[in-house]
Amino acid sequence: MNGLESTEVVAVADPTSDLLNAFREQMPGLATYSDHEKLLANEQIDAALIAAPNDLHIPIALDCAKRDIPFLVEKPLCPRSADADPLLTRLKEKPLVNAVGYMYRHSDIFVKAKEVLDAQPLGKLMHLRATMYVAQLFKRGKGWRYNKAKSGGGVLNIQNSHLLDTLKWYFGPVATVSGHVKSAYSAEVEDFAHAWLTFKSGLTGFIDCSWSIRHYRTPEIYIDINGANGTLTVTDDTVRLFLDQPAGGFDSGWTTWRKPDVYRPVPVDIGGPQYTHQDADFIDAVRNNRPVACDVPSAHHVQSIIDAVYESSAAGGQPINIAGVS
Amino acid sequence: MALSDLDPVVLGHNPFFGIDHLSQAKAAERDARFQAVDGILDMIRFARDHGVRGMMMSTHPRATLVADALRKDPALLDSINIYPLLPYIAKYVRQANEKGLVNVVLDQVKAGGLGEKISMFARGGMAMLRKDRLQILGTLIQMELMPFKGLRVKAVFLHDALTDMGLALNLRGIFEFYHEEISKRFEAAPAFATKNLPLLVQKFSEWGLPKPLVLTHFNKVGFSMNPSRQACERTLAEADVQVMSMGTLASGYLKPDEAYEYLYGLPRMDSVVVGVSTKAHAESTFAAIDKHRNKQPGPAR
Numbered sequence: 047m048n049g050l051e052s053t054e055v056v057a058v059a060d061p062t063s064d065l066l067n068a069f070r071e072q073m074p075g076l077a078t079y080s081d082h083e084k085l086l087a088n089e090q091i092d093a094a095l096i097a098a099p100n101d102l103h104i105p106i107a108l109d110c111a112k113r114d115i116p117f118l119v120e121k122p123l124c125p126r127s128a129d130a131d132p133l134l135t136r137l138k139e140k141p142l143v144n145a146v147g148y149m150y151r152h153s154d155i156f157v158k159a160k161e162v163l164d165a166q167p168l169g170k171l172m173h174l175r176a177t178m179y180v181a182q183l184f185k186r187g188k189g190w191r192y193n194k195a196k197s198g199g200g201v202l203n204i205q206n207s208h209l210l211d212t213l214k215w216y217f218g219p220v221a222t223v224s225g226h227v228k229s230a231y232s233a234e235v236e237d238f239a240h241a242w243l244t245f246k247s248g249l250t251g252f253i254d255c256s257w258s259i260r261h262y263r264t265p266e267i268y269i270d271i272n273g274a275n276g277t278l279t280v281t282d283d284t285v286r287l288f289l290d291q292p293a294g295g296f297d298s299g300w301t302t303w304r305k306p307d308v309y310r311p312v313p314v315d316i317g318g319p320q321y322t323h324q325d326a327d328f329i330d331a332v333r334n335n336r337p338v339a340c341d342v343p344s345a346h347h348v349q350s351i352i353d354a355v356y357e358s359s360a361a362g363g364q365p366i367n368i369a370g371v372s
Numbered sequence: 373m374a375l376s377d378l379d380p381v382v383l384g385h386n387p388f389f390g391i392d393h394l395s396q397a398k399a400a401e402r403d404a405r406f407q408a409v410d411g412i413l414d415m416i417r418f419a420r421d422h423g424v425r426g427m428m429m430s431t432h433p434r435a436t437l438v439a440d441a442l443r444k445d446p447a448l449l450d451s452i453n454i455y456p457l458l459p460y461i462a463k464y465v466r467q468a469n470e471k472g473l474v475n476v477v478l479d480q481v482k483a484g485g486l487g488e489k490i491s492m493f494a495r496g497g498m499a500m501l502r503k504d505r506l507q508i509l510g511t512l513i514q515m516e517l518m519p520f521k522g523l524r525v526k527a528v529f530l531h532d533a534l535t536d537m538g539l540a541l542n543l544r545g546i547f548e549f550y551h552e553e554i555s556k557r558f559e560a561a562p563a564f565a566t567k568n569l570p571l572l573v574q575k576f577s578e579w580g581l582p583k584p585l586v587l588t589h590f591n592k593v594g595f596s597m598n599p600s601r602q603a604c605e606r607t608l609a610e611a612d613v614q615v616m617s618m619g620t621l622a623s624g625y626l627k628p629d630e631a632y633e634y635l636y637g638l639p640r641m642d643s644v645v646v647g648v649s650t651k652a653h654a655e656s657t658f659a660a661i662d663k664h665r666n667k668q669p670g671p672a673r
Binding site: 316317 | 536537542567571594595596598599601626
């Protein structure tokens with residue numbers, strides 16, 4: 047945020063005194079607080095970025111909303127979907143610019159895939175296969191991420207929520223879920239998850255995810271969608287379209303886009319342009335008082351899918367209907 | 373800090389360590405190919421025989437094995453300059469996700485066994501964290517550089533994720549500390565990887581830091597060049613900066629001939645990092661470099 051034009055981080059709140067001391071030392075102009083409520087009460091700010099353990103997202107966002115301060119909250123939205131109800135009610139009563147940090151929506155490759163899908167070259171969508179893996183956890187993890195009350199879950203909620211948000215963005219809401227989760231290294235949360243999804247549109251397919259699969263140096267997404275007229279494959283590196291017949295402005299046969307084909311430069315890149323695009327989109331929304339596509343209601347649907355996977359898994363894989371989606 | 377004898381061509385480590393920013397599948401394939409250190413040494417010898425005298429190495433776990441092997445081969449050791457890039461960021465990100473950043477730092481230090489100073493740090497734990505935060509940074513740098521002891525280290529690059537964070541947050545003190553630490557303690561040139569060349573040059577000038585040696589992207593399609601290819605080219609032409617180019621092939625997107633034609637058509641280019649995965653690939657890369665480097669418009673500074 048601080049690297050964006052006319053945007054300045056003026057205050058930070060964190061309960062860890064060592065962290066605040068480091069900020070004071072290195073960034074003398076920055077106001078520091080051990081409590082977010084004191085920050086919100088004392089500082090004249092235009093927007094807030096909430097990066098905290100999952101169980102604190104909603105309480106802090108609600109405090110921002112009560113003061114009419116637009117916020118960008120990290121994903122996943124909350125441990126359980128019901129946790130977000132007070133925030134959803136407040137935002138319905140008094141709309142406010144709000145965003146949830148599902149940054150794949152700002153990744154050049156995933157944006158290109160969305161453009162392709164919106165042109166509907168595949169015809170009727172038949173089947174979806176989607177995975178997300180990373181080689182991260184091969185022994186018991188430490189910290190709040192492995193405490194189900196604080197995190198809401200393991201790899202499904204913490205990492206695979208990105209994939210579920212992307213699928214919701216591409217294919218719309220999910221109506222029914224049948225799922226299985228399994229722990230191998232963690233005591234309270236799952237290390238593997240698998241689910242069969244039926245979208246409201248009628249599209250069906252599966253997701254599979256784990257943070258305990260070897261040889262994935264960084265998190266990798268793979269989405270493959272089969273339609274009546276061809277296939278679309280999306281990875282972190284490429285978008286590959288194959289069509290039997292020309293459609294949607296695309297030729298028949300293979301069309302491939304790689305990262306350099308779709309690269310959009312950013313004012314400042316810190317660990318990936320998608321983060322800058324996300325922050326810039328949020329700041330622009332605040333300036334122009336316009337909605338952000340990936341907002342709290344949208345992220346709440348992702349939480350409902352995740353809840354349904356856990357519920358289904360506990361019931362031996364029984365299909366669970368998601369409330370409000372028929 | 374600029375180097376008067378910067379190697380014009382530096383071998384990159386990514387293929388050897390199973391890293392490919394354009395294709396994860398290709399990365400896994402290379403990871404398997406170079407799992408034996410002999411394969412890496414073979415490529416280093418091959419590159420040296422084609423006139424390449426520099427090698428970049430991140431602090432990936434495999435770097436320790438390569439460094440050990442180099443130490444056992446004095447002829448090779450004497451003919452190759454090493455440019456460490458630290459830290460191996462993916463390791464820290466994965467571990468921080470797994471156990472939190474403070475635990476990562478403490479575990480790293482405890483695992484180090486680096487003599488009195490560091491065992492004091494390990495014993496002190498959180499108390500030490502509170503006392504001197506910059507000292508922690510110094511200790512981590514020391515630990516990251518341990519595998520390269522005894523090697524001909526010319527410059528030490530700070531990873532772009534850290535450099536760019538420091539630039540965006542205006543952390544001048546961190547840059548000054550890194551400068552002091554690398555040049556005095558390690559007698560190497562402090563250097564910086566970045567994806568924001570114009571911003572780095574602007575900040576270094578504002579802060580009165582010496583002419584920087586920078587590792588940054590230059591390629592004809594503008595991949596990873598921010599805020600734009602044109603702005604980066606302008607900085608290269610006008611600013612007092614020494615540049616080692618990376619991402620010249622845009623991770624295999626460009627053919628060597630077109631890539632180096634662009635690179636050496638720039639007003640100047642001090643050095644380039646090349647990733648080579650096979651001898652045939654290396655030969656075509658070195659041939660393209662030789663062909664176009666000789667046509668470079670201006671002499672390297």
